[in-house]
Amino acid sequence: MRAESRWLELGQMDDAARMDSAVHRLDPRAKILVTLAFLVVVMSFSRYTLSALTPLLFYPLVLIALSRVPLLPLARKLVWAAPFALLVGAFNPLFDREPMLHLGGWTISGGWISFANIGIRFILTVSAALVLIATTGMHRLCAGMERLAVPRVLVAQMLFLYRYLFVVSGEGSRMVRAAQLRAGASALSLRVYGTLVGMLLLRSLDRAERVHQAMLARGFEGSLRRLDAHSFGWREAAFVLGWLSFFAVARVWNLATLLGSAAMRAGG
Amino acid sequence: MHMADALVSPAVGGTLWAASAALTFYSARAVRRQAREALIPLMGVMGAFVFAAQMINVAIPGTGSSGHLGGGLMLAILLGPQAAFLVMASILAVQALFFADGGLLALGCNIFNLGFFGAFVAYPLVYRPVAGDGASAKRCSLAALLASIVALQLGALGVVIETVASGITELRFSTFALLMQPIHLAVGVIEGLATAAVIAFVRRARPEVLLVVPWPVSRGSNRLLFGGLLAATLLVGGVLSWFASSHPDGLEWSIFKLTGGEELALPDDSLHQQLASLQERSAVLPDYSFQSAEAEAEADEAQAWPAVSAGTTVSGMVGGALTLCLACAIGFILRWQGSSRRAAG
Amino acid sequence: MNASALEVSDLRFAYPDGTLALREVSFRVSPGEAVGIVGANGAGKSTLLLHLNGCLAPQRGSIHIAGEQLDSASLKSVRRRVGLVFQDPDDQLFMPSVEEDVAFGPLQAGLPMEEVERRVVGALQEVGLLHCRTRPPYRLSAGEKRAAALASVLALSPSVLVMDEPSTHLDPRARRRLIELLGALAQTRLIATHDLELVVEVCSRVLVLSEGRIVADGPTRSVLNDEPLMLAHGLERPHILQHHHPHRD
Numbered sequence: 033m034r035a036e037s038r039w040l041e042l043g044q045m046d047d048a049a050r051m052d053s054a055v056h057r058l059d060p061r062a063k064i065l066v067t068l069a070f071l072v073v074v075m076s077f078s079r080y081t082l083s084a085l086t087p088l089l090f091y092p093l094v095l096i097a098l099s100r101v102p103l104l105p106l107a108r109k110l111v112w113a114a115p116f117a118l119l120v121g122a123f124n125p126l127f128d129r130e131p132m133l134h135l136g137g138w139t140i141s142g143g144w145i146s147f148a149n150i151g152i153r154f155i156l157t158v159s160a161a162l163v164l165i166a167t168t169g170m171h172r173l174c175a176g177m178e179r180l181a182v183p184r185v186l187v188a189q190m191l192f193l194y195r196y197l198f199v200v201s202g203e204g205s206r207m208v209r210a211a212q213l214r215a216g217a218s219a220l221s222l223r224v225y226g227t228l229v230g231m232l233l234l235r236s237l238d239r240a241e242r243v244h245q246a247m248l249a250r251g252f253e254g255s256l257r258r259l260d261a262h263s264f265g266w267r268e269a270a271f272v273l274g275w276l277s278f279f280a281v282a283r284v285w286n287l288a289t290l291l292g293s294a295a296m297r298a299g300g
Numbered sequence: 301m302h303m304a305d306a307l308v309s310p311a312v313g314g315t316l317w318a319a320s321a322a323l324t325f326y327s328a329r330a331v332r333r334q335a336r337e338a339l340i341p342l343m344g345v346m347g348a349f350v351f352a353a354q355m356i357n358v359a360i361p362g363t364g365s366s367g368h369l370g371g372g373l374m375l376a377i378l379l380g381p382q383a384a385f386l387v388m389a390s391i392l393a394v395q396a397l398f399f400a401d402g403g404l405l406a407l408g409c410n411i412f413n414l415g416f417f418g419a420f421v422a423y424p425l426v427y428r429p430v431a432g433d434g435a436s437a438k439r440c441s442l443a444a445l446l447a448s449i450v451a452l453q454l455g456a457l458g459v460v461i462e463t464v465a466s467g468i469t470e471l472r473f474s475t476f477a478l479l480m481q482p483i484h485l486a487v488g489v490i491e492g493l494a495t496a497a498v499i500a501f502v503r504r505a506r507p508e509v510l511l512v513v514p515w516p517v518s519r520g521s522n523r524l525l526f527g528g529l530l531a532a533t534l535l536v537g538g539v540l541s542w543f544a545s546s547h548p549d550g551l552e553w554s555i556f557k558l559t560g561g562e563e564l565a566l567p568d569d570s571l572h573q574q575l576a577s578l579q580e581r582s583a584v585l586p587d588y589s590f591q592s593a594e595a596e597a598e599a600d601e602a603q604a605w606p607a608v609s610a611g612t613t614v615s616g617m618v619g620g621a622l623t624l625c626l627a628c629a630i631g632f633i634l635r636w637q638g639s640s641r642r643a644a645g
Numbered sequence: 646m647n648a649s650a651l652e653v654s655d656l657r658f659a660y661p662d663g664t665l666a667l668r669e670v671s672f673r674v675s676p677g678e679a680v681g682i683v684g685a686n687g688a689g690k691s692t693l694l695l696h697l698n699g700c701l702a703p704q705r706g707s708i709h710i711a712g713e714q715l716d717s718a719s720l721k722s723v724r725r726r727v728g729l730v731f732q733d734p735d736d737q738l739f740m741p742s743v744e745e746d747v748a749f750g751p752l753q754a755g756l757p758m759e760e761v762e763r764r765v766v767g768a769l770q771e772v773g774l775l776h777c778r779t780r781p782p783y784r785l786s787a788g789e790k791r792a793a794a795l796a797s798v799l800a801l802s803p804s805v806l807v808m809d810e811p812s813t814h815l816d817p818r819a820r821r822r823l824i825e826l827l828g829a830l831a832q833t834r835l836i837a838t839h840d841l842e843l844v845v846e847v848c849s850r851v852l853v854l855s856e857g858r859i860v861a862d863g864p865t866r867s868v869l870n871d872e873p874l875m876l877a878h879g880l881e882r883p884h885i886l887q888h889h890h891p892h893r894d
C-alpha cells in the first residue's frame with residue numbers, strides 16, 4: 033500500500049538527515065538560502081531551455097556526493113512525484129506542433145522541447161528540495177527557519193507536527209488494521225470510517241493535552257527555547273557565495289553550449 | 301491535487317508565495333494574540349492527525365471508489381481558521397520536502413489552494429452559516445459536505461489558473477478547467493462525506509470539542525480576514541485580467557501568437573505593468589524568433605536557446621551530454637574521495 | 646517545624662464532567678523516602694500525581710512542597726523542584742531528539758549553555774542513555790523511551806521525583822534496570838504503579854488508593870501482605886512476597 037511505503041520513505045529521509053558530513057554540519061540557513069536561490073534561477077529560464085539547464089544539475093549532485101546521503105531513496109521519490117507534472121506537460125507536444133529544431137532529417141516541435149524542459153525542471157527543483165531535507169532534517173530546518181524570521185508559532189507547531197506524525201500514524205494504522213481484520217475490506221465503510229477516524233481525532237486531542245501538561249511540568253512558559261549549535265561562519269559564507277556565483281554564471285552563459293563548442297573545436 | 305514546481309512560472313509562483321507568506325504572518329499574529337499556549341502542541345498534534353487521517357481510506361457506497369479526509373476544513377472547525385491555515389501550511393511543507401508532493405516553488409500555490417480556500421473561505425462563508433449553532437446533526441453534515449465541495453472547487457480552479465497563467469504547458473484554460481473541475485467535484489463530495497462522518501461521531505462522543513472556536517472571531521481579526529480576502533480576490537482578479545488581456549483570443553494560451561517582437565498589450569494599470577515587467581525581467585517569456593541569425597545568438601548567449609542556429613543546437617546537445625557526464629563524474633569522485641578519506645582516518 | 650518533603654492535606658478534586666476522582670487525600674513524605682502508590686484502575690493515582698506539580702489545581706485542600714504551599718505564585722519554583730514523569734513517554738518526549746528533550750527543562754529555566762550541556766550529559770549518563778543522545782524519540786525502544794523520559798526530568802535536578810506507571814511495556818531486563826535505577830536515586834520518590842513487585846523492591850512505604858481515598862498507608866511489606874485489604878481494593882498479594890519466609894521481613 034502506498035501509505036505504508038510512505039512511512040518507510042519518511043524514515044529513510046530521517047536517517048539520511050542524521051548522518052554526519054560537512055554538508056550536514058552547515059548552518060541550515062545557508063542551505064535554505066542556496067536552495068531558494070537555486071529554485072529561482074531554475075524557474076527563470078525560458079520554457080524552451082534545455083542545454084543551459086543541465087549545468088545546474090551540479091548543485092544537487094555535488095551535495096549528494098559530499099553529504100554521502102544514499103541516492104536510491106531520493107531517486108525513487110523523484111519517480112513517485114513525477115506523474116502530475118509529466119501528465120500536464122504531455123499536452124505540450126499535442127498542442128504545440130510548430131517546428132522548432134531541424135536536426136539532420138528530423139524536425140522537433142516546440143511542444144516536445146517544452147515537454148523535455150518540464151522534465152528537466154522537475155528533476156532539478158525536486159532534487160534540490162529532497163537534498164535540502166536529506167542533509168538538514170526537519171528539526172534543524174525548523175531552527176534555520178526560525179532564525180530566518182519565519183513566525184515562531186509556525187515553526188514550533190511544525191516541530192510538534194513532525195514529532196507526532198510517527199506516533200499518531202502508528203496509532204491510526206493499528207486501528208485500521210484491527211478494523212480491516214474484522215471487516216475484511218481494505219477501504220472502510222462510511223460509518224466505520226467516521227467512528228475510527230473520530231476516535232483517532234479524540235485520542236489526538238487527549239494526546240495534545242497531555243503533551244501540553246508535560247511541557248508545563250518542565251517549565252514551559254509560552255516560548256520554545258532550543259539547543260542550537262549552529263552559527264553562520266566562513267564555511268557558510270563560502271558555501272552561499274560559491275553557489276550563488278555558480279548559479280549566476282550558469283544563468284548568464286550557456287555553459288553546456290560553451291563546453292560543447294569547445295569540445296567540437298578540439299575534436300574537429 | 302498538488303500544483304507542481306515544474307509547471308509554475310516565477311511570476312505566478314512568486315505572487316502566490318507572497319500571498320501565502322502574508323496570510324502566514326497574519327495567521328501567526330492572530331494565533332499569538334489568542335495567547336493560548338496550549339494551542340501550539342494542539343496544532344502540531346492535529347497536523348499529525350490530519351497527516352495520518354489522509355492515509356485512511358473510506359469506501360464511497362455504490363461507486364466502488366474511495367477517498368480520504370482533506371483536513372483543511374476539519375482543522376478549521378477544531379482550531380479556528382488562522383491556526384488551521386498554519387497547520388495546513390506545515391502539512392504541505394512537510395509533503396513538499398519529504399515526499400516531493402508539489403515542490404518548494406509551488407508551495408505558495410499549494411498553501412493558497414489547499415489552505416486558504418478551506419480555512420478562510422469555505423469555513424467562515426459556507427460551513428459556519430450552514431451549520432449554524434451546531435445543534436442540528438443534519439445541518440452539520442450538510443455544512444461539511446457543501447464546504448468541502450466549495451473548498452475543492454476553488455482549489456482546483458486555483459490549480460488551473462496558476463498552471464495556465466504560468467504558461468509552461470500548452471493546456472488551454474477551458475480544456476484544463478473542464479478536466480479538473482468535475483474530477484474535483486467528485487473528490488469534494490467524498491471529502492465532504494468523510495468529514496461529515498467524522499464530525500457526526502465527534503458530535504455524539506464529545507460535543508464540546510466542536511465548540512471551542514468562538515464565533516464570530518473578534519471584530520478586529522474579522523476585518524483583517526475580510527481585508528485579506530479582498531486583497532486576495534483583487535490579486536487573483538488582477539492576474540486573471542492581465543492574463544486575459546494579454547491573450548485576447550479568450551483564455552487560450554498560445555505562445556506562438558506572441559512571436560516576432562510583438563509587445564504585450566497591457567492595460568494602463570500599474571499593477572499589471574509591474575507584473576508584466578517582473579515577468580519580462582525574469583525572462584519566462586523571452587522573445588524569440590525561429591529563423592534568427594547566428595549574430596543574434598552570439599549577441600545573446602544567455603538565450604542561445606531557443607534563438608537557435610544549427611551550430612548552437614549541436615554544441616548545446618553535445619555540451620549538455622558532456623555536462624551531465626561531468627556532473628556525475630564529479631559526484632562519484634567526491635563520494636569516493638570522501639569514503640576513502642573516512643576509511644583512512 | 647516542617648521536615649517533610651511533601652505534604653498533601655485534605656485534597657479533593659472532581660473533573661469537569663462531575664467524576665469525583667479524589668476525596669480527602671492526606672499524607673506526608675519525608676525527604677529521601679520512596680513511596681509507592683497502588684490502587685485499581687480509576688482509583689485516582691494519576692489525578693493525584695498531576696496535582697503534585699500543579700498540572701491540576703486542588704479544588705479543596707492544599708499541597709506543600711518542602712514547606713512551601715503550592716499556589717499560582719509558587720508554581721514556577723515548585724515545578725522546578727518536583728519532576729513529573731508521565732505515564733506515556735511519547736507524551737513527555739516531545740522534542741525532535743533525545744538531547745533536545747533532556748535540554749528542554751534546563752533551557753526553559755534559563756540556565757547558561759554550558760550548564761545545560763552538563764546537565765544533559767549528566768542525566769543521560771545516569772540513566773545509561775548517552776549513546777542515544779542524537780536519536781529521535783520515536784526510534785527508541787520502550788525501555789529507552791522510559792529512560793529518556795526519566796532523564797528529561799532528572800536534568801532539572803528535582804528534589805522530588807513523581808512517576809506514573811514507570812514499568813509498563815518494559816521487558817524483564819529493561820524493567821530490572823529501571824528498578825535498580827529507581828532504587829539507587831537519592832531523591833524523594835513517589836511511584837504510582839500496578840507493578841507491586843517494583844514497589845516491594847524500591848519503596849519502603851506504600852499508600853493504597855481506592856475510589857479517591859487513601860485506605861491504607863504503611864510499610865510496604867505489611868500493607869501488601871494484607872490479603873483481605875488487597876482483595877477488597879482490586880489488588881492482590883504480590884508473588885514475590887508469597888514465596889518469602891515471614892521472618893525475613
Ligand SMILES: Nc1ncnc2c1ncn2[C@@H]1O[C@H](COP(=O)(O)OP(=O)(O)OP(=O)(O)O)[C@@H](O)[C@H]1O
Nearest residue numbers: 660662664666684685686687688689690691692693
Ligand atoms: N479527563 C478526565 N475527565 C473526566 N474524568 C476523568 C478524567 N481523567 C480521569 N477521570 C476519571 O477520574 C478517575 C480517576 O482517574 P485516574 O486516571 O486518576 O485513575 P488511575 O488510578 O490513574 O487509573 P489507572 O490505573 O487506570 O491509570 C476515574 O474515574 C477516571 O474515569
Ligand SMILES: [Mg+2]
Nearest residue numbers: 690691732809
Ligand atoms: Mg493512571
